[in-house]
Amino acid sequence: xxxxxxxxxxxxxxxxxxxxxxxxxxxxxxxxxxxxxxxxxxxxxxxxxxxxxxxxxxxxxxxxxxxxxxxxxxxxxxxxxxxxxxxxxxxxxxxxxxxxxxxxxxxxxxxxxxxxxxxxxxxxxxxxxxxxxxxxxxxxxxxxxxxxxxxxxxxxxxxxxxxxxxxxxxxxxxxxxxxxxxxxxxxxxxxxxxxxxxxxxxxxxxxxxxxxxxxxxxxxxxxxxxxxxxxxxxxxxxxxxxxxxxxxxxxxxxxxxxxxxxxxxxxxxxxxxxxxxxxxxxxxxxxxxxxxxxxxxxxxxxxxxxxxxxxxxxxxxxxxxxxxxxxxxxxxxxxxxxxxxxxxxxxxxxxxxxxxxxxxxxxxxxxxxxxxxxxxxxxxxxxxxxxxxxxxxxxxxxxxxxxxxxxxxxxxxxxxx
Amino acid sequence: xxxxxxxxxxxxxxxxxxxxxxxxxxxxxxxxxxxxxxxxxxxxxxxxxxxxxxxxxxxxxxxxxxxxxxxxxxxxxxxxxxxxxxxxxxxxxxxxxxxxxxxxxxxxxxxxxxxxxxxxxxxxxxxxxxxxxxxxxxxxxxxxxxxxxxxxxxxxxxxxxxxxxxxxxxxxxxxxxxxxxxxxxxxxxxxxxxxxxxxxxxxxxxxxxxxxxxxxxxxxxxxxxxxxxxxxxxxxxxxxxxxxxxxxxxxxxxxxxxxxxxxxxxxxxxxxxxxxxxxxxxxxxxxxxxxxxxxxxxxxxxxxxxxxxxxxxxxxxxxxxxxxxxxxxxxxxxxxxxxxxxxxxxxxxxxxxxxxxxxxxxxxxxxxxxxxxxxxxxxxxxxxxxxxxxxxxxxxxxxxxxxxxxxxxxxxxxxxx
Numbered sequence: 001x002x003x004x005x006x007x008x009x010x011x012x013x014x015x016x017x018x019x020x021x022x023x024x025x026x027x028x029x030x031x032x033x034x035x036x037x038x039x040x041x042x043x044x045x046x047x048x049x050x051x052x053x054x055x056x057x058x059x060x061x062x063x064x065x066x067x068x069x070x071x072x073x074x075x076x077x078x079x080x081x082x083x084x085x086x087x088x089x090x091x092x093x094x095x096x097x098x099x100x101x102x103x104x105x106x107x108x109x110x111x112x113x114x115x116x117x118x119x120x121x122x123x124x125x126x127x128x129x130x131x132x133x134x135x136x137x138x139x140x141x142x143x144x145x146x147x148x149x150x151x152x153x154x155x156x157x158x159x160x161x162x163x164x165x166x167x168x169x170x171x172x173x174x175x176x177x178x179x180x181x182x183x184x185x186x187x188x189x190x191x192x193x194x195x196x197x198x199x200x201x202x203x204x205x206x207x208x209x210x211x212x213x214x215x216x217x218x219x220x221x222x223x224x225x226x227x228x229x230x231x232x233x234x235x236x237x238x239x240x241x242x243x244x245x246x247x248x249x250x251x252x253x254x255x256x257x258x259x260x261x262x263x264x265x266x267x268x269x270x271x272x273x274x275x276x277x278x279x280x281x282x283x284x285x286x287x288x289x290x291x292x293x294x295x296x297x298x299x300x301x302x303x304x305x306x307x308x309x310x311x312x313x314x315x316x317x318x319x320x321x322x323x324x325x326x327x328x329x330x331x332x333x334x335x336x337x338x339x340x341x342x343x344x345x346x347x348x349x350x351x352x353x354x355x356x357x358x359x360x361x362x363x364x365x366x367x368x369x370x371x372x373x374x375x376x377x378x379x380x381x382x383x384x385x386x387x388x389x390x391x392x393x394x395x396x397x398x399x400x401x402x403x404x405x406x407x408x409x410x411x412x413x414x415x416x417x
Numbered sequence: 418x419x420x421x422x423x424x425x426x427x428x429x430x431x432x433x434x435x436x437x438x439x440x441x442x443x444x445x446x447x448x449x450x451x452x453x454x455x456x457x458x459x460x461x462x463x464x465x466x467x468x469x470x471x472x473x474x475x476x477x478x479x480x481x482x483x484x485x486x487x488x489x490x491x492x493x494x495x496x497x498x499x500x501x502x503x504x505x506x507x508x509x510x511x512x513x514x515x516x517x518x519x520x521x522x523x524x525x526x527x528x529x530x531x532x533x534x535x536x537x538x539x540x541x542x543x544x545x546x547x548x549x550x551x552x553x554x555x556x557x558x559x560x561x562x563x564x565x566x567x568x569x570x571x572x573x574x575x576x577x578x579x580x581x582x583x584x585x586x587x588x589x590x591x592x593x594x595x596x597x598x599x600x601x602x603x604x605x606x607x608x609x610x611x612x613x614x615x616x617x618x619x620x621x622x623x624x625x626x627x628x629x630x631x632x633x634x635x636x637x638x639x640x641x642x643x644x645x646x647x648x649x650x651x652x653x654x655x656x657x658x659x660x661x662x663x664x665x666x667x668x669x670x671x672x673x674x675x676x677x678x679x680x681x682x683x684x685x686x687x688x689x690x691x692x693x694x695x696x697x698x699x700x701x702x703x704x705x706x707x708x709x710x711x712x713x714x715x716x717x718x719x720x721x722x723x724x725x726x727x728x729x730x731x732x733x734x735x736x737x738x739x740x741x742x743x744x745x746x747x748x749x750x751x752x753x754x755x756x757x758x759x760x761x762x763x764x765x766x767x768x769x770x771x772x773x774x775x776x777x778x779x780x781x782x783x784x785x786x787x788x789x790x791x792x793x794x795x796x797x798x799x800x801x802x803x804x805x806x807x808x809x810x811x812x813x814x815x816x817x818x819x820x821x822x823x824x825x826x827x828x829x830x831x832x833x834x
Contacts, residue, residue, distance in 0.1 A: 007456075010627060011627070011629050011638075012439075012440075012443070012456065013443055013453045013454065013455075013456065014443060014444065014447055014453075014597075014627075014638070014640075015439075015440045015441065015442070015443030015444025015445070015446075015447060015453075016440075016444070016629070016638070017440065018435050018436060018437045018439070018440040019435060019436050019439065019440070019456070020435045022429075022432075022435070022436065022458070023429075023432045023433075023434065023435040023436075024432065025432070026429070026430055026431060026432030027431065027432025027433070028432070029432075030431055030432060036430045036431075036432075037430065037459075037460060037465060038430075038457065038458065038459055038465070038469075039424075039429065039430065039436070039456070039457065039458035040455065040456065040457050040458075041439070041455065041456035041457075042454070042455055043454060048454060048455070051476075052455070055472065059468075070607065070608075070630070071607065071608040071611070072607065072608065072611045072618075072628055073611075073618065073619075074627070074628075102804060105784075105802060105804065106802050106804070107802075108606070108609065111608050111609065111612045113608050113611065113612070114608050130806070131805050131806060131809060152630070152631060154632075154809065158806075276721070278700075281704070281707075282700075282703050282704050282706070282707025282708070282712065282716075283695075283699075283700030283701065283702070283703030283704040283707065283719065283721060284700065284704040285700070286699050286700030286704075286721040286723075287698070287699050287700040287701040287703075287704045287811075289699070290698075290699025290700065290721070290723060291699070291807070291808060291811065293774075293775055293776070293807060294776075295699065295723070296723060296724060299699075299721075299723050299724075300723060300724040300726060300727045301720065301721050301722050301723045301724055301727030301728075301731060302700065302720075302721040302723070303718070303719075303720065303721070304693070304700060304703040304707070304716075304718050304719040304720070304721065305718050306703075306707060306712070306713060306716050306717060306718040306719070307713060307716075307717040307718055309717060310717045310718030310761060311718075314718060314720075314760060314761075343731060344727060344731075357710075358710055359710070359711075390708070390710060391708060394704075394708070
């Protein structure tokens with residue numbers, strides 16, 4: 001199956017945004033074994049879109065269009081496709097009800113142009129939009145298929161994942177299965193990791209092993225192709241085992257689960273709670289932990305102890321500790337963790353202090369970070385030296401915090417320490 | 418002059434990278450008054466590239482190709498263009514010398530495929546590569562022009578800026594300028610906004626008015642084309658004035674500045690401080706505010722008062738208030754704002770409470786949010802009803818918080834209230 005992706009939207013041609021949808025869809029389609037041979041971008045213009053569609057239909061079996069499904073006059077994807085392929089547009093009742101409910105809930109009046117978002121190609125499979133109003137759809141036509149998805153990535157990605165890809169998977173006639181598995185590692189660089197499994201990377205064919213570094217983590221994607229699903233999984237298991245024999249210390253899990261999701265899961269599993277005191281991260285750890293549904297059972301609350309006065313007055317960090325060691329120190333990170341834990345009567349406490357930059361602090365360079373982790377079993381602290389922008393340093397710091405907590409939980413609870 | 422951008426590279430079709438070159442070039446070309454009507458991406462494949470080029474030459478005067486100028490076998494942009502247009506490839510002496518010097522300096526032997534990077538279309542204007550080996554070029558052909566640029570952004574951007582754009586500028590016979598301006602709005606939907614300026618959108622031609630919704634904001638991009646820069650700006654001013662006459666309440670500014678950046682800027686400007694107490698947002702407001710460099714001058718610290726016990730014990734929210742009104746209430750949001758402000762001895766306080774979901778809380782549905790905003794001048798609270806995922810609800814809540822604070826600052830300080 002040969003696909004091409006057509007993005008509709010003048011904002012792309014004006015360079016206001018990059019076509020990240022095409023990147024995302026291409027990557028995901030490749031996992032489904034679908035080849036993407038072209039991307040195109042065209043503006044909100046009927047003639048030009050018609051020409052692009054006509055040509056795409058000649059050379060590809062699967063056309064994925066993104067954008068132009070919104071309520072305004074320049075959203076004309078559906079209208080153009082409908083004219084070109086001679087298919088009627090009809091109102092999808094479920095989508096219409098959703099839109100009505102949306103406006104009712106907000107006490108706002110639904111304008112007529114909003115109703116347009118419920119128009120669909122007759123005979124199409126409808127993809128609900130769980131994060132917006134415009135539904136997506138797939139419509140077969142003369143042995144090929146056209147798929148329409150909304151432009152905003154916050155709507156497109158969940159729709160693609162939950163409705164579109166499962167539907168496409170079912171349509172693919174190729175009987176060989178592709179299975180893939182992602183192994184995630186932390187606290188090790190990509191080249192260092194590759195070096196340790198150099199012979200495995202050299203010898204790879206099926207499964208393939210693809211390393212990728214991103215956001216301070218390194219992932220290995222193992223991909224296997226074969227007719228027998230069970231055999232595929234056995235092959236993945238075998239390679240995973242070989243890899244972990246060398247890299248177990250850095251392994252943080254499989255799949256898409258983040259360090260923070262894993263931390264929340266472990267705390268919930270063991271019925272434990274945690275509180276935080278954050279200086280350089282400014283609340284980012286708490287924000288990411290409470291992003292997990294059900295976080296109230298593991299997180300009573302935390303402190304954003306940004307200034308020194310606040311650290312002293314609200315968090316009770318002794319003034320002489322701050323004078324003697326400075327806020328950017330092992331001692332302060334440990335005390336922050338302990339005070340957070342005690343104030344909140346939590347099982348664990350974590351403290352973050354350091355220099356996020358761009359300016360130095362207490363004569364210390366950006367990237368120097370101390371993390372304290374405490375429990376009834378004792379308090380540890382770690383020094384980490386990070387590079388990058390202020391945002392990168394803060395994000396990495398939070399990941400290291402979750403990583404150290406997971407180690408502590410494993411040591412103290414899971415290994416019966 | 419109508420342009421199109423053709424990126425050559427299988428890595429784009431595999432979704433390994435996004436086509437940020439097209440975004441960059443489009444934006445820059447629009448500043449030169451060159452309309453970009455299409456982007457295409459095609460793999461390292463001679464037949465498919467030939468077809469894409471043939472079609473592009475039919476519909477555009479200026480073809481910008483990126484990528485495929487490197488030393489390996491799958492770099493075939495120059496070879497394909499040369500065949501299609503019947504132009505010879507010759508070695509460019511200066512580029513050849515550069516490549517030789519590069520290898521000599523590193524004590525490495527230059528392989529034959531490296532020399533390929535000095536091949537250029539006969540008669541082309543050469544663009545030196547100050548950050549890599551492959552040179553770029555522009556070649557006129559039958560009244561239109563083809564431009565070849567390297568794929569890596571670290572090479573493409575400086576080459577475009579220092580050599581390619583100045584060259585194109587000199588070639589453009591049309592002396593008209595394009596100016597554009599982005600107006601940002603919040604707390605109003607795209608369709609509702611479009612509805613209010615329907616007649617302006619209908620009548621638009623120069624300037625054009627393009628609405629775009631993203632992340633809870635709606636932007637209007639005004640774009641004007643004309644020979645006289647000053648006249649262009651006057652036309653933009655005039656349309657902006659007409660739009661704001663109807664939408665001033667929702668207007669948050671021009672350009673790319675986010676609500677949080679604007680809030681930090683205003684607080685710094687006026688030498689004011691703020692503290693936060695966050696329930697459903699779990700630290701996200703503090704994290705985003707402290708993401709701004711220099712935040713320590715405006716943010717002494719804050720509370721992540723997630724659980725009710727924490728709200729009471731650490732933030733001193735009266736137990737009877739929580740019993741009577743519940744945590745998800747106007748009263749609690751106001752008290753959180755006041756307590757945060759007082760504890761931190763700050764000029765402003767903000768409190769966030771509500772239901773992030775997916776589960777209801779206190780019998781209240783996800784998306785119901787209360788925000789309290791306090792200062793010495795008084796305390797206000799707002800009820801907001803949001804839709805979407807847990808993450809969306811939290812992010813929008815933080816934006817609303819910044820939005821209400823900006824209103825309060827404007828009312829109390831900037832308008833001398």
